Amino acid sequence: MNSSRFPTEPTFDVIIAGCGPTGAMLAAELRLHDVRVLVLEKETEPKSFVRIVGLHMRSLELMAMRGLLERVLQHGRQRPAGGFFAAINKPAPKNLDSAHAYLLGIPQPVIERLLEEHATELGAQVRRGLAVAGFEQDDEGVTVELADGERLRSRYLVGCDGGRSTVRKLLGVGFPGEPSRTETLMGEMEVGLPQEEIAARVREVHESHQPFWLRPFGQGIHSVVVPAEGVSDRTEPPTLEDFKQALRAVAGTDFGVHSPRWLSRFGDATRLAERYRVGRVLLAGDAAHIHPPTGGQGLNLGVQDAFNLGWKLAARIRGWAPEALLDTYQAERHPVAADVLDNTRAQMELTSPEPGPRAVRRLLTELMDFDEVNRHLIEKIAAIGIRYDLGEGPDLLGRRLRDIDVKQGRLYDLLHRGRGLLLDRTERLTVGGWSDRVDHLADPTAALDVPAVLLRPDGHVAWIGDDQRDLDDHLSRWFGTPAS
């Protein structure tokens, strides 16, 4: 028997199943802490079909916190932050609470490539054409079996393998929720009608049918999104004829569509994994939650899961994580996903052509003239309103701190290495024996209205105050025992 095919000692600290945006982000976060990471991706080539996604404010903040913002901005188009909740067309109120108060439209394959490059630049190994087919876990680690029979050993396994996650199924974790009730066709193709005729018809249909669009996408190609009739078994990809039929049913014309570049469909199944962790195996991204794409939140949610999990798992592997730290991943992220699922359910209701939901949509459209209502919905979609439950304390506790001016420039520039940060306006606090994990910035000029804050590596506020003993307790809670 070939011993490399049946290893016993962990060769890797973490194996990640799936190199989508969630897996790539997680790999990069782990590498910031020198964790030995292997990403296994079943596809031999990166995805090619262009699904334009939006990076919302919190994801853009994450990019800024890891020095990636310039890279992603070069490849995307900045758009106003408003108008995403159920596609209700309202401009965003002024003074949104972010230094990056816009949406960045960017093709999903591009964001995946940039995140994968970032992970490999930091030293993550990505092996393509290898699918995780099974695993067994014990007290010391996980033996992962690939579809070709090869076995690999690691200390942890994370399933970032998408909505149909093999890892989740093998774990036996429940995935309750609702199956697809509606289906939407999406693709790119050429059209046979004059532009003005299309625009007029699209405007009319848009009044009553959401989601529906037919938009020029450059070089004579149009991007088409149209509700399908019924729900297919999805074993077969849709055909151009399916698109024509759906367009005729909704718009009374098929716009003369022809020469498709790619055709796809998506449903509105909404499901949330019952658990995000079973022993040494964890779930993140679409493997843990699926929902319709209204509001454009799925990729953002997955990348933010990875950002929450990365430093905690790294701390566990580096040996300084307090016992309960890894459990805070599920405690914090499960409710966030539940909230996203709920807001997509609400948005789906608001896109129904039935008279009742259309009346509710009109009412909500009126209510969004109140800045506070509009702001609340935008903050929900953009994930900047999240407050993790870290116990009693001021409102800022558990929230992310926005990028602010500090002595050396911008706060987020100080977080590139994924370490904790004490931002100290009192100039008399210290991070003592935690200085190998936590930086200290004594800065009386910081644009902050509290004496000091302790930031976790994900930029969330873990403590507020001015008392050294209290600070030490919180440093222990989040960063373990101090080095001697």
Ligand SMILES: Cc1cc2nc3c(=O)[nH]c(=O)nc-3n(C[C@H](O)[C@H](O)[C@H](O)COP(=O)(O)OP(=O)(O)OC[C@H]3O[C@@H](n4cnc5c(N)ncnc54)[C@H](O)[C@@H]3O)c2cc1C
């Ligand atoms: C039409 C549409 C529009 C969308 N628009 C937006 C948007 O605007 N904004 C947004 O945030 N989100 C959007 N989404 C959602 C977004 O695409 C997903 O949420 C996102 O891709 C999830 O990322 P992930 O890395 O968790 O999973 P995935 O992207 O599904 O990646 C999983 C990876 O795992 C691999 N894999 C699967 N099984 C195995 C295995 N056994 N072993 C190894 N590898 C495996 C797959 O090949 C894949 O590469 C949209 C989705 C759709 C359908």
